[in-house]
Amino acid sequence: AQSVTQLGSHVSVSEGALVLLRCNYSSSVPPYLFWYVQYPNQGLQLLLKYTTGATLVKGINGFEAEFKKSETSFHLTKPSAHMSDAAEYFCAVRMDSSYKLIFGSGTRLLVRP
Amino acid sequence: NAGVTQTPKFRVLKTGQSMTLLCAQDMNHEYMYWYRQDPGMGLRLIHYSVGEGTTAKGEVPDGYNVSRLKKQNFLLGLESAAPSQTSVYFCASSGGQGGSGYTFGSGTRLTVV
Numbered sequence: 001a002q003s004v005t006q007l008g009s010h011v012s013v014s015e016g017a018l019v020l021l022r023c024n025y026s027s028s029v030p031p032y033l034f035w036y037v038q039y040p041n042q043g044l045q046l047l048l049k050y051t052t053g054a055t056l057v058k059g060i061n062g063f064e065a066e067f068k069k070s071e072t073s074f075h076l077t078k079p080s081a082h083m084s085d086a087a088e089y090f091c092a093v094r095m096d097s098s099y100k101l102i103f104g105s106g107t108r109l110l111v112r113p
Numbered sequence: 114n115a116g117v118t119q120t121p122k123f124r125v126l127k128t129g130q131s132m133t134l135l136c137a138q139d140m141n142h143e144y145m146y147w148y149r150q151d152p153g154m155g156l157r158l159i160h161y162s163v164g165e166g167t168t169a170k171g172e173v174p175d176g177y178n179v180s181r182l183k184k185q186n187f188l189l190g191l192e193s194a195a196p197s198q199t200s201v202y203f204c205a206s207s208g209g210q211g212g213s214g215y216t217f218g219s220g221t222r223l224t225v226v
Contacts, residue, residue, distance in 0.1 A: 009153060034214055043117075043203060043217035044156075090155060099144055099163050099207075100171065101215055105155040 006104035023091030119218035136204030145187040
């Protein structure tokens with residue numbers, strides 16, 4: 001069965017610091033991997049996704065993530081945090097044969113001035 | 114360019130009352146989904162549909178029913194609301210295979226008292 005684990009329900013960084021949000025998955029077949037962002041009182045917005053090909057994926061707002069099969073990880077990074085990055089971030093996994101997206105429990109990013 | 118529209122945005126129900134949440138998408142997507150979001154639990158799949166006239170159970174289907182009579186609409190019903198169904202409900206749609214991300218609605222905040 002597929003599952004997604006996000007380490008850290010809350011991550012706090014200073015403005016301008018590196019952002020690292022961790023995601024590990026379990027899947028019996030090569031997965032499709034996604035990161036979504038949710039701003040307060042809004043729906044989820046796709047940040048980036050990995051399907052096939054290049055393992056370093058670039059997304060919107062300067063975020064990127066690297067698929068590491070050997071570590072079953074898909075961590076999200078951004079070199080320099082901005083106040084507007086404060087939100088909740090969800091990692092998700094989907095198999096090609098499945099119609100369902102499985103979400104992690106989310107990580108709330110706090111950005112300190 | 115509406116995407117996925119959910120109505121209503123907010124609702125307060127008394128225990129035992131019934132209601133229907135409506136999800137409409139204008140992207141001609143085949144697949145539609147209902148999730149609930151609770152603090153610390155991420156998003157959990159309630160029901161989903163892989164095409165007009167089809168529905169299937171997700172991870173937490175008890176207490177909910179769904180219908181997909183038209184391709185663009187996916188209805189979520191609560192026949193007898195319970196306080197445990199207090200949550201934020203999100204509808205999403207997807208157009209293709211596993212590499213397709215989801216497009217989310219802005220959510221319905223439901224409180225059952």
